[in-house]
Amino acid sequence: MKLISFHLMPYRPLDFEEAAKHRSAWVVLPNTLYDPVKGAEEYAAYIDFLVDCERLGFDGISVNEHHQNAYGLMPAPNLIASALIQRTKSIKIAVLGRALPIVGNPIFIAEEYAMLDNLSKGRIICGFVRGIGAEYHSTGINPYFSHERFHEAHDLIVKAWTQPGPFSFDGQHFNLRYVNLWPRPYQTPHPPIWIPSQGSSETVVWAAHPDRKYPFLVTFSSSELVARYLNAYRDQARKFGYEPEAGQFGWACPLYVADTDERAKAEAGRAIETLFNNYLRMPMEMLIPPGYTSQSSMKNFMKLRTAVGGRVTDADYLIGSGTAVIGSPKTVRAKIEEMRDKTGLGILLPMFQFGILSDELARRSIEMFASEVMPHLRG
Amino acid sequence: MAAEDVSVKVRDVSVRVHRAGRGPTVLFLHGAGGYAQWLPFFDTLADGYELLVPEHPGYGLSDDPPFIRNVPDMAMFYLDFIETLGLDRIHLIGHSLGGWIAAEMLIRDRARCASLTLLAPAGIRVEGVPTGDLFIWAPDETARNLFHNQRFAEIMLALQPSEAQMDIILKNRFTTTKLGWQPRLFNPDLEKWLHRIKLPSLIVWGAQDKVIPAAYAAKWQDRLPDPRLLMLDECGHIPQIEKADAVAREVRDFLKGARS
Numbered sequence: 001m002k003l004i005s006f007h008l009m010p011y012r013p014l015d016f017e018e019a020a021k022h023r024s025a026w027v028v029l030p031n032t033l034y035d036p037v038k039g040a041e042e043y044a045a046y047i048d049f050l051v052d053c054e055r056l057g058f059d060g061i062s063v064n065e066h067h068q069n070a071y072g073l074m075p076a077p078n079l080i081a082s083a084l085i086q087r088t089k090s091i092k093i094a095v096l097g098r099a100l101p102i103v104g105n106p107i108f109i110a111e112e113y114a115m116l117d118n119l120s121k122g123r124i125i126c127g128f129v130r131g132i133g134a135e136y137h138s139t140g141i142n143p144y145f146s147h148e149r150f151h152e153a154h155d156l157i158v159k160a161w162t163q164p165g166p167f168s169f170d171g172q173h174f175n176l177r178y179v180n181l182w183p184r185p186y187q188t189p190h191p192p193i194w195i196p197s198q199g200s201s202e203t204v205v206w207a208a209h210p211d212r213k214y215p216f217l218v219t220f221s222s223s224e225l226v227a228r229y230l231n232a233y234r235d236q237a238r239k240f241g242y243e244p245e246a247g248q249f250g251w252a253c254p255l256y257v258a259d260t261d262e263r264a265k266a267e268a269g270r271a272i273e274t275l276f277n278n279y280l281r282m283p284m285e286m287l288i289p290p291g292y293t294s295q296s297s298m299k300n301f302m303k304l305r306t307a308v309g310g311r312v313t314d315a316d317y318l319i320g321s322g323t324a325v326i327g328s329p330k331t332v333r334a335k336i337e338e339m340r341d342k343t344g345l346g347i348l349l350p351m352f353q354f355g356i357l358s359d360e361l362a363r364r365s366i367e368m369f370a371s372e373v374m375p376h377l378r379g
Numbered sequence: 380m381a382a383e384d385v386s387v388k389v390r391d392v393s394v395r396v397h398r399a400g401r402g403p404t405v406l407f408l409h410g411a412g413g414y415a416q417w418l419p420f421f422d423t424l425a426d427g428y429e430l431l432v433p434e435h436p437g438y439g440l441s442d443d444p445p446f447i448r449n450v451p452d453m454a455m456f457y458l459d460f461i462e463t464l465g466l467d468r469i470h471l472i473g474h475s476l477g478g479w480i481a482a483e484m485l486i487r488d489r490a491r492c493a494s495l496t497l498l499a500p501a502g503i504r505v506e507g508v509p510t511g512d513l514f515i516w517a518p519d520e521t522a523r524n525l526f527h528n529q530r531f532a533e534i535m536l537a538l539q540p541s542e543a544q545m546d547i548i549l550k551n552r553f554t555t556t557k558l559g560w561q562p563r564l565f566n567p568d569l570e571k572w573l574h575r576i577k578l579p580s581l582i583v584w585g586a587q588d589k590v591i592p593a594a595y596a597a598k599w600q601d602r603l604p605d606p607r608l609l610m611l612d613e614c615g616h617i618p619q620i621e622k623a624d625a626v627a628r629e630v631r632d633f634l635k636g637a638r639s
Contacts, residue, residue: 023515027515028515136560137514137515140560140561140562141561142556142557142560142561143556143560144553144556144557144560145557283517284517285514285515285516285517286515289514289556289560290549290552290553290555290556291553291556291557295546295549295550295553298549299545299546299549
């Protein structure tokens with residue numbers, strides 16, 4: 001199993017009491033609550049943490065993109081990736097991902113990924129996402145056209161990476177007379193493309209298509225839903241007439257290891273609650289603006305309100321539902337193996353730092369994971 | 380007065396139209412919330428006029444054609460609509476989003492229209508005066524912000540929409556998002572052509588409008604050729620509901636003058 005250490009880079013010094021006076025920690029949370037002196041220390045600590053994953057034996061380290069929020073301080077994840085390239089030797093660096101629909105010209109994404117791929121001599125993995133609903137408030141991009149823009153941007157980027165330039169691109173949203181990428185990507189035909197998702201059926205069908213076979217990563221969902229979505233991908237691949245490989249199945253989850261289940265929960269419980277209740281809290285109008293999902297998905301969502309960030313939750317629920325994997329090495333290993341048995345999982349993306357979790361605890365947890373869990377997941 | 384509900388076909392698009400009265404044609408274009416119900420205001424208007432209240436493509440029980448992607452498309456469609464129905468000497472009334480559509484129609488072709496009435500129209504921007512954000516407000520917040528008199532908000536909030544009504548509410552929200560998310564409920568290219576609306580015009584605004592602040596009335600007044608303005612105190616974004624009698628009286632008086 002491939003192991004990719006994933007980071008969101010939350011702003012931990014957030015004044016929760018003050019933040020609670022606002023609609024969300026996204027979009028409208030006043031940026032006067034951000035202290036650059038403290039924020040700079042956060043970046044330094046998080047980058048050190050990711051760099052250290054190479055020594056610990058991980059296959060990859062991963063960052064992602066979110067805008068105008070305290071939940072993740074990486075509006076430009078490629079900047080972090082670039083720093084990581086300079087401080088590591090051989091580990092893969094996964095940007096999971098760039099939000100394609102919210103840029104004015106996707107060529108910039110193609111160019112930056114190609115640059116990173118050259119700078120790292122082929123260590124880059126590219127994630128393509130649509131961003132979460134709040135990003136459409138932050139950027140002004142119309143969510144009604146989110147899917148259209150995603151597919152068009154994807155086609156443009158892959159074409160720019162693989163077709164000799166210059167060529168012209170005629171789209172509905174993007175029209176370019178000259179597409180001619182300098183530099184071209186280092187990897188041939190292009191860096192791997194992975195698709196992080198919350199499991200929408202349209203994305204499953206699209207990612208599993210034989211032309212793409214993109215690894216499908218289910219993020220931040222209960223273990224029941226993760227298994228359901230990954231198996232939906234397998235079923236879809238079989239419908240397309242092929243058997244997918246383990247490397248097409250990924251699972252991203254907050255993960256914490258300590259000596260015992262009790263100690264793990266005592267140390268990480270509050271932090272995991274802050275991730276969902278404080279950092280990810282947002283009203284429906286922000287989470288799923290019209291068009292971000294189909295009308296029928298939106299209606300189901302309004303009825304159920306089961307998605308993350310939709311309601312207050314607690315550590316017991318998050319651990320019990322398998323949304324967060326928190327426990328002793330034995331427990332954590334068992335949960336991962338159970339998921340592998342149920343789904344054929346081939347990529348695990350544990351997020352060792354989450355919410356307000358301190359550097360010290362995150363480091364202790366990842367060390368223990370590397371020494372006591374990782375060996376069992378190899379081979 | 381009972382309104383008659385009919386469906387008309389325009390360019391293969393089925394449009395639901397609510398109709399009442401006889402006389403010169405009044406075409407009422409609804410706002411972003413869609414057509415919810417026949418209003419007392421409509422009854423007053425329909426006395427002596429043929430009042431048509433269509434549900435825009437993408438709203439209510441009308442079709443949702445993919446070729447309508449923005450408000451200028453919607454305006455072009457309505458020019459087809461009035462031509463297909465053979466309407467002429469039309470008194471155009473638009474509320475909010477509907478006012479925007481009406482203005483976009485008239486800068487393109489005003490030949491079949493006799494007057495324009497705008498009720499708190501969207502469509503232009505006053506720099507430094509942000510509009511309310513229908514897209515971020517929760518449903519109860521929206522209801523409260525639509526009205527000055529909170530009694531109307533309470534009525535709206537007490538409604539329990541059926542499954543079918545829920546579907547329509549969602550459909551309307553999707554279309555409003557398509558048409559108005561960015562730029563937020565205006566077209567930067569509209570304002571500079573408003574002088575072309577060379578028709579008698581009336582602007583009606585609620586002084587306490589929290590969706591499109593009353594400061595916007597002055598800009599419309601400045602850009603349209605010699606409009607009348609009715610500014611209503613203690614009134615929010617839906618004057619035809621909140622001040623139904625005053626608005627109906629003013630509109631009827633205006634239409635009488637516009638005909639001569």
